[in-house]
Amino acid sequence: MAELEYTIKDFKSENEVRWCPGCGDYAIMNAIQRTMAGLGVPKENFAVISGIGCSSRFPYYMNTFGFHTIHGRASAVASGVKMANPSLNVWVVTGDGDALAIGGNHFIHTVRRNMDLNIVLFNNRIYGLTKGQYSPTSERGFISKTSPFGTIEDPFQPGQLVIGSRGTFFARGIDSNVKLGETIFKAAAKHKGTSVIEVFQNCVIYNMGVYSDITDPKFRADRQLILEQGKPMLFGADHEKGIVMENGRLKVATIGENGVAVDDILIHDAFETDPALHLALINMSLPEFPVALGVIRSVSAPVYDEEMEKQITHIQKSRKNTCVDDLLNSGNTWEISGN
Amino acid sequence: MKDARVIEMDEVAIRFSGDSGDGMQLTGTLFSDASALYGNDISTFPDYPSEIRAPQGTVGGVSGFQVQFGKKEVTTPGDFAHVLVAMNPAAVKANARFMNPGGTIVYDSDSFTEKNLKKAGFKTDDPFKECNLEDFTIIAVPVTSLTQEGLKGFGLDNKSILRSKNMFSLGLVCWMFSRPLDYIEEFIHNKFARKPVIVDANIKALHDGYNYGMNLQHLTPTYIVHSADIEKGTYRNINGNQATAWGLLAAAEKSGLELFLGSYPITPATDILIALSERKDLGVKTFQAEDEIAGISSAIGAAFAGDLAVTTTSGPGLALKSEAIGLAVMAELPLVIVNVQRGGPSTGLPTKTEQSDLLQALYGRNGESPVVVLAAGTPSDCFYYAFMAAKIALERMVPVILLTDGFLGNGSEPWRIPEMKEMPSILPRFAKDANSFQAYNRDPNSLAREWAVPGMKGFEHRIGGLEKNITGNVSHDPENHQVNTRIREEKVQKVKDLIPELELFGDIEGDVLVVGWGGTYGHLISAAGELRKEGKRVSHAHFFYIKPLPGNSAGIFQRFKKIVVCELNQGQFASYLRDKIPGFKYYQINKMKGLPFTVNEIVDGVKKLMEE
Numbered sequence: 001m002a003e004l005e006y007t008i009k010d011f012k013s014e015n016e017v018r019w020c021p022g023c024g025d026y027a028i029m030n031a032i033q034r035t036m037a038g039l040g041v042p043k044e045n046f047a048v049i050s051g052i053g054c055s056s057r058f059p060y061y062m063n064t065f066g067f068h069t070i071h072g073r074a075s076a077v078a079s080g081v082k083m084a085n086p087s088l089n090v091w092v093v094t095g096d097g098d099a100l101a102i103g104g105n106h107f108i109h110t111v112r113r114n115m116d117l118n119i120v121l122f123n124n125r126i127y128g129l130t131k132g133q134y135s136p137t138s139e140r141g142f143i144s145k146t147s148p149f150g151t152i153e154d155p156f157q158p159g160q161l162v163i164g165s166r167g168t169f170f171a172r173g174i175d176s177n178v179k180l181g182e183t184i185f186k187a188a189a190k191h192k193g194t195s196v197i198e199v200f201q202n203c204v205i206y207n208m209g210v211y212s213d214i215t216d217p218k219f220r221a222d223r224q225l226i227l228e229q230g231k232p233m234l235f236g237a238d239h240e241k242g243i244v245m246e247n248g249r250l251k252v253a254t255i256g257e258n259g260v261a262v263d264d265i266l267i268h269d270a271f272e273t274d275p276a277l278h279l280a281l282i283n284m285s286l287p288e289f290p291v292a293l294g295v296i297r298s299v300s301a302p303v304y305d306e307e308m309e310k311q312i313t314h315i316q317k318s319r320k321n322t323c324v325d326d327l328l329n330s331g332n333t334w335e336i337s338g339n
Numbered sequence: 340m341k342d343a344r345v346i347e348m349d350e351v352a353i354r355f356s357g358d359s360g361d362g363m364q365l366t367g368t369l370f371s372d373a374s375a376l377y378g379n380d381i382s383t384f385p386d387y388p389s390e391i392r393a394p395q396g397t398v399g400g401v402s403g404f405q406v407q408f409g410k411k412e413v414t415t416p417g418d419f420a421h422v423l424v425a426m427n428p429a430a431v432k433a434n435a436r437f438m439n440p441g442g443t444i445v446y447d448s449d450s451f452t453e454k455n456l457k458k459a460g461f462k463t464d465d466p467f468k469e470c471n472l473e474d475f476t477i478i479a480v481p482v483t484s485l486t487q488e489g490l491k492g493f494g495l496d497n498k499s500i501l502r503s504k505n506m507f508s509l510g511l512v513c514w515m516f517s518r519p520l521d522y523i524e525e526f527i528h529n530k531f532a533r534k535p536v537i538v539d540a541n542i543k544a545l546h547d548g549y550n551y552g553m554n555l556q557h558l559t560p561t562y563i564v565h566s567a568d569i570e571k572g573t574y575r576n577i578n579g580n581q582a583t584a585w586g587l588l589a590a591a592e593k594s595g596l597e598l599f600l601g602s603y604p605i606t607p608a609t610d611i612l613i614a615l616s617e618r619k620d621l622g623v624k625t626f627q628a629e630d631e632i633a634g635i636s637s638a639i640g641a642a643f644a645g646d647l648a649v650t651t652t653s654g655p656g657l658a659l660k661s662e663a664i665g666l667a668v669m670a671e672l673p674l675v676i677v678n679v680q681r682g683g684p685s686t687g688l689p690t691k692t693e694q695s696d697l698l699q700a701l702y703g704r705n706g707e708s709p710v711v712v713l714a715a716g717t718p719s720d721c722f723y724y725a726f727m728a729a730k731i732a733l734e735r736m737v738p739v740i741l742l743t744d745g746f747l748g749n750g751s752e753p754w755r756i757p758e759m760k761e762m763p764s765i766l767p768r769f770a771k772d773a774n775s776f777q778a779y780n781r782d783p784n785s786l787a788r789e790w791a792v793p794g795m796k797g798f799e800h801r802i803g804g805l806e807k808n809i810t811g812n813v814s815h816d817p818e819n820h821q822v823n824t825r826i827r828e829e830k831v832q833k834v835k836d837l838i839p840e841l842e843l844f845g846d847i848e849g850d851v852l853v854v855g856w857g858g859t860y861g862h863l864i865s866a867a868g869e870l871r872k873e874g875k876r877v878s879h880a881h882f883f884y885i886k887p888l889p890g891n892s893a894g895i896f897q898r899f900k901k902i903v904v905c906e907l908n909q910g911q912f913a914s915y916l917r918d919k920i921p922g923f924k925y926y927q928i929n930k931m932k933g934l935p936f937t938v939n940e941i942v943d944g945v946k947k948l949m950e951e
Contacts, residue, residue: 013801015801015812042796043796043799044793044794044795044796044797044798044799045793045794046793047643047644047793049640052804059801059803060801060803060812060813062801063799064799065792065793065798065799065800065801066799066800066801066802066803067640067643067670067801067802067803068801068802068803068804068805069636069639069666069803069804070636070662070663070665070666070804073632073633073636073663076628076629076632076633076636076637076640077636077637077639077640077643078640079626079633079637079640080599080601080626080636080637080638080639080640080641080642080643080644080648081640081641081643081644081793082640082644083599083624083626083637083640083641084597084599084624084640084641084643084644084645084646084648085644085645085792085793085794087794088644088793088794105629105630105633106629106632106633106636109628109629109633308624311619312619312622312624315619315620316619316620316622319620319621320620321620321621322620323592323621323759324585324588324589324592324621324759325758325759327585327588327618327621328575328585328756328757329573329575329756331575332372332376332522332575332576333573333574333575333756334375334376334378334573334574334575335572335573335574336378336569336570336571336572336573336574336755337571
């Protein structure tokens with residue numbers, strides 16, 4: 001098995017990476033390459049499929065099988081790859097415009113089917129490649145080239161779409177936190193079914209600092225809740241704050257205040273099938289709450305490509321037709337002996 | 340017996356017609372199958388409205404099924420029917436213009452009430468006179484009340500009883516044409532295996548109808564149509580959509596690949612998806628996608644991963660797939676796109692046939708985006724051309740569009756079952772040497788690239804929709820784009836060496852060459868045959884390969900004084916020929932009624948042209 005001991009270098013292609021200097025995509029790619037190197041999967045079994053957008057140039061920078069497809073359709077193409085060969089480890093690289101605007105339909109249906117894909121959604125809340133138009137994840141009022149007076153629509157929360165599509169895996173990361181990224185990508189890769197990983201990604205050119213109110217070192221400890229399986233939902237510089245449930249709603253509490261003890265803090269369980277609490281965590285936003293990061297949901301359910309294989313195997317056990325000749329001669333046929 | 344009229348004919352066309360809920364499609368199909376088993380050659384044409392249950396009793400809701408069968412080769416379902424089975428007044432009104440003068444009309448007299456006559460838009464109580472059908476043999480049969488009477492003791496409610504009306508009519512027609520009932524009985528037994536009372540009721544109605552004809556034989560003419568003189572072999576009845584599905588299966592087996600179909604339901608192509616969904620026994624992977632785009636996108640993914648990948652659709656769906664077809668062109672992946680054409684534009688005439696997607700297939704994409712285009716000629720032909728579409732795609736690493744149409748897809752004919760060993764080989768171009776592999780390195784003769792799929796160690800590479808260099812990496816070099824644009828076109832033209840030459844029916848020179856493509860084959864060859872019988876110097880050349888065109892086409896054209904291109908559109912193939920084979924005057928015969936040509940229309944059109 002020595003040959004499967006890869007390093008990150010094995011996953012870098014010879015192509016020059018052409019994202020803007022300082023773009024969050026570099027760090028995300030780094031985390032994904034590290035993850036792939038450590039999975040013990042033969043390199044030729046990875047397929048990286050992307051749509052259109054800055055992030056979708058990703059496959060060209062990977063030394064794996066890669067396919068840069070068309071706008072919005074990456075998850076549909078990737079579904080075909082996976083069904084054709086379920087033994088592959090298939091990754092979809094997409095952005096907020098690609099996955100949630102033009103590709104919204106494919107995104108929700110792929111999640112609903114629970115096709116075994118890892119969908120990495122680079123969310124920079126802007127169209128970068130077309131130079132700065134608002135996206136379906138831009139906040140209401142966002143000013144951009146196509147919304148000079150501010151948008152008049154509310155954004156999608158990718159996590160809500162995943163829950164609404166009966167998703168089995170949802171995680172959230174931040175481009176700059178490579179360590180968290182690796183943890184999440186590894187969990188996503190091991191999950192059977194559609195794993196959606198939303199990565200908050202800074203666009204240095206068109207949406208600089210879009211996540212700085214979360215990532216700024218000055219207050220990030222208070223504004224990020226990094227979820228860990230089986231552990232209390234604590235945050236703050238000294239883990240002095242936590243999330244509690246009060247009257248059916250989440251609430252931030254400080255330990256030691258109002259009689260709140262560590263034991264009162266909710267314990268994170270990504271494996272819980274009931275999505276209610278997962279949705280509540282996804283919905284947490286500033287300033288009332290910290291933003292939830294890490295693996296929020298990871299539950300098991302039948303996987304489409306496996307079910308497809310199973311069904312074929314099952315039907316073939318009792319089949320009458322074993323080849324096309326059998327099929328053509330099945331049912332009503334008659335002989336003409338010639339006149 | 341002496342009263343009985345016995346009519347002996349070489350071929351007869353029957354039209355079954357009623358409300359879209361009357362079961363006319365099933366009745367027609369069963370009669371056709373029984374005739375094929377009896378040894379006749381047949382050709383069928385289902386003609387039904389797009390509403391599942393249009394308002395009862397109205398002309399718009401009439402569903403028809405025409406079958407022609409004969410003692411020699413039958414190439415069309417017949418221009419006009421000799422016998423009409425009409426379940427209501429609307430059926431008479433809708434079909435009067437499809438009747439052969441002096442034919443026979445059998446109708447359910449119980450349904451010819453004042454109310455139904457009004458619904459069908461008749462102004463008097465004599466619908467036959469109103470439709471100028473007075474010189475027809477008109478036979479009133481109280482089908483409804485006889486069916487009710489016959490099924491009285493079965494404990495069925497009236498609604499269920501009335502569902503067996505079609506079996507009574509079928510029985511009557513079977514008597515008129517001396518068809519044995521055993522095949523139909525067996526079908527009923529299988530279909531309603533879980534409902535013995537329904538089996539019994541339907542068989543009783545079938546026999547009642549048959550016996551009614553026998554008892555009243557002084558009223559009803561009977562027809563004798565001898566069995567056909569057909570090539571030796573094992574036969575089955577097959578429609579175009581089933582033949583397409585099975586042709587793809589045959590190609591998968593021959594190429595050693597798994598078959599993947601990504602599709603979205605659309606009339607009249609859905610039956611291909613259904614036929615392949617049933618074939619899990621042969622390992623077919625069918626994926627009913629969320630939309631047309633996902634249908635083709637998933638197929639492109641499957642092609643990238645090494646399957647024989649197919650998507651099936653009809654006109655509007657092909658429009659939705661355009662961008663993705665361009666991706667397959669750019670990436671140079673093997674992909675089969677089946678378009679069962681219907682009347683357009685937009686939603687158009689979903690259940691009617693037309694040949695109006697030719698230019699869409701050839702050119703309907705952004706950029707210069709050449710694909711191979713094939714068109715099947717008859718229902719059973721779809722098997723062979725689906726197979727060839729897959730062979731060309733896999734051996735030349737190119738998307739192939741197969742054009743069929745609603746007439747072929749739903750129409751059926753007896754088909755001599757081929758053996759798989761008779762079929763040509765299919766050799767996918769899998770890459771072999773990882774050290775020398777480059778994604779867009781080409782075979783010098785065919786210009787086809789090699790296929791390396793995920794899982795093949797050492798062949799990792801990237802492809803995509805951006806213009807690329809030989810490795811597959813992005814290239815914005817102006818010279819490179821010009822070279823690649825030409826290569827993509829030339830690669831398609833090189834397919835010429837895989838396809839047969841254009842064949843000619845009739846003499847190699849003459850006054851008129853009738854030219855057609857795709858699903859009009861049967862009507863055009865019949866028309867040419869009739870004209871030749873009359874001593875006219877007319878031949879017929881039919882195109883099954885549209886892009887590239889067979890290399891000998893111009894050589895054939897130059898031997899005729901006039902060339903007339905007949906198609907079910909305003910002249911798309913004619914304009915394509917003017918562009919690709921210039922130097923000839925192309926006359927046109929066109930029809931845009933959502934219906935196939937009639938043989939007469941072509942015969943008359945050609946005669947007129949000869950007089951000019």
